[in-house]
Amino acid sequence: MKLKLTRLNDQLAFQAANEDGQQIRIDASAAAGGQGLGMRPMEILASSLASCASIDVLLILKKKRIALEAYEVHVSAVRKEAVPAVFETIHLEFVVAGTDPLEEVGKAVKLSVEKYCSVAGSLHPEIKITYEVRQEKRYE
Amino acid sequence: MKLKLTRLNDQLAFQAANEDGQQIRIDASAAAGGQGLGMRPMEILASSLASCASIDVLLILKKKRIALEAYEVHVSAVRKEAVPAVFETIHLEFVVAGTDPLEEVGKAVKLSVEKYCSVAGSLHPEIKITYEVRQEKRYE
Numbered sequence: 001m002k003l004k005l006t007r008l009n010d011q012l013a014f015q016a017a018n019e020d021g022q023q024i025r026i027d028a029s030a031a032a033g034g035q036g037l038g039m040r041p042m043e044i045l046a047s048s049l050a051s052c053a054s055i056d057v058l059l060i061l062k063k064k065r066i067a068l069e070a071y072e073v074h075v076s077a078v079r080k081e082a083v084p085a086v087f088e089t090i091h092l093e094f095v096v097a098g099t100d101p102l103e104e105v106g107k108a109v110k111l112s113v114e115k116y117c118s119v120a121g122s123l124h125p126e127i128k129i130t131y132e133v134r135q136e137k138r139y140e
Numbered sequence: 141m142k143l144k145l146t147r148l149n150d151q152l153a154f155q156a157a158n159e160d161g162q163q164i165r166i167d168a169s170a171a172a173g174g175q176g177l178g179m180r181p182m183e184i185l186a187s188s189l190a191s192c193a194s195i196d197v198l199l200i201l202k203k204k205r206i207a208l209e210a211y212e213v214h215v216s217a218v219r220k221e222a223v224p225a226v227f228e229t230i231h232l233e234f235v236v237a238g239t240d241p242l243e244e245v246g247k248a249v250k251l252s253v254e255k256y257c258s259v260a261g262s263l264h265p266e267i268k269i270t271y272e273v274r275q276e277k278r279y280e
Contacts, residue, residue, distance in 0.1 A: 003183060005190040005213040012195050016187035022179045024164040026191040032199065039162045041192035041259050043143060044184055047156035050145040051166040052181035055152050059172065073145040075156075084261035119181050121224035122264050 013037040046077050046090055049129070052119035053092060056112035057105060066104050070097035070136050089128045097136040105133045153177040186217045186230055189269070192259035193232060196252035197245060206244050210237035210276050229268045237276040245273045 005016050012028035013035060025038030034040070039047070050073045061068065074093040079085040092113075096105050109131050113120050120129060145156050152168035153175060165178030174180070179187070190213045201208065214233040219225040232253075236245050249271050253260050260269060 001183060001186065001215075001217045001219070003186055003190065003215040003217075005187065005194060005215065007211055012198060014191045014194060016179070016183075016190065018179050018183050020176060022165075022167075022176070022183075024179055024184065024187060025162075026187065027162075028195045032195060036160060036162070039156070039158050039164055041188045041195065042262075043141060043156075043158050043162075044164065044188035044191065045259050045262060046141065046143055047145065047164060047166065048181045048184035048188065050143065050156065051154045051184065054145060054154060055168045055172060055181065058152060071147055075141075075143040075145065077141045077143075079141070079258065084256055084258040086258050086261040116224055118219065118224040118226050119185050121226040122182075122185060122267060124262050124264055127262060 008037060009035070011035060042077075042079065042085075042087070046075050046087070049090060049117070049119045049123070050075050050092060052117045053109060053112045053131075056116045057094070057108040060108040060111060061101075061104060064104060066098065066101060068096050068098040068101055068105075070095070086124065087127045089130065092129070092131040094131065094133045095136050096133060102133050102135055109133065148177060149175075151175060182217075182219065182225075182227070186215050186227070189230060189257070189259045189263070190215050190232055192257045193249065193252045193271075196256045197234070197248040200248040200251060201241075201244060204244060206238065206241060208236050208238040208241055208245075210235070226264065227267045229270065232269070232271040234271065234273045235276050236273060242273050242275055249273065 014026045017023045027038040028034030077090045078088045154166045157163045167178040168174030217230045
C-alpha cells in the first residue's frame, strides 16, 4: 500500500491520497492550531475501525441474504488523559432497521471485531472495543 | 469523541463525520465490491498515523523556528497475508526541503513516533513503524 500526505496550507492541514487518487483531508485540533479543514487524526483512526467492521457486517449479511432497511454506526471513543492520548475504549453502536436484524447483525459484528477486521487486529490490544446493536424505530 | 458512519449507497461505501461536520469517504476494495468512492479502511488507518506524526513534527519545528520550504510524507505499508490482514510494517518517508532540515526533522519524527503521537501509541506493538528523512532537491 502506498499513500502520499501533502500539506494543504502553511499550518497543520493535510491531504492524504492513495494511488487511485482518492483523498481525505485531515487537520489538527483547534487547540493545536488546526483550522477545521478536516477531521483529526484520532477521528480518522476511529473511522477506519467503524468502516472496516461495517464492510464485514454488510458482506456477511449479504451472503445470508438478509436485507437492511437502514444502517449506521455511532462511534464513541475515550482517550487517555496522558501523552500519548491513546484510545482507552472505542464503542460502536450499530443502528439498523429491517426484519428482525438484531441477532444476525450482532453475530456479524462479533465475527468482524474478533476475527476478520484488519483495522481491529492492527489496534493495540489494550484498547477495549465494545459494541451494541440497536433496532431503529421505523414509521410505517 | 463522537462520530457517525452512514452509507453512501447500497453497496460498501460510507461517509464518516465528526461533530463539526467534517467528513471523509471510505469504500471497500474492488475485490470486495467497492466502487472506488473513497479510500479503504486500512489506507485511512495509515493516513491517520502519517498525519498525527506530521502535526507533531511541524509543531516541534515551529517551536524551534525552523522553516521548511517543502514537506510531504510518502507512506509504504505491508499487510500480513492472513485473516485479519493486519499491518506488518508501516514506513514513513519524510521528504523535506529547507536550510539543513535533515537532523532536526529526524529528531522530531523520532520524538513523535516513540513518544507523542496518539495514533502510533494506539497501534498494535507488533506493527513495525520505520521512518527516514530525505532532503528534496530544489532547483534555484
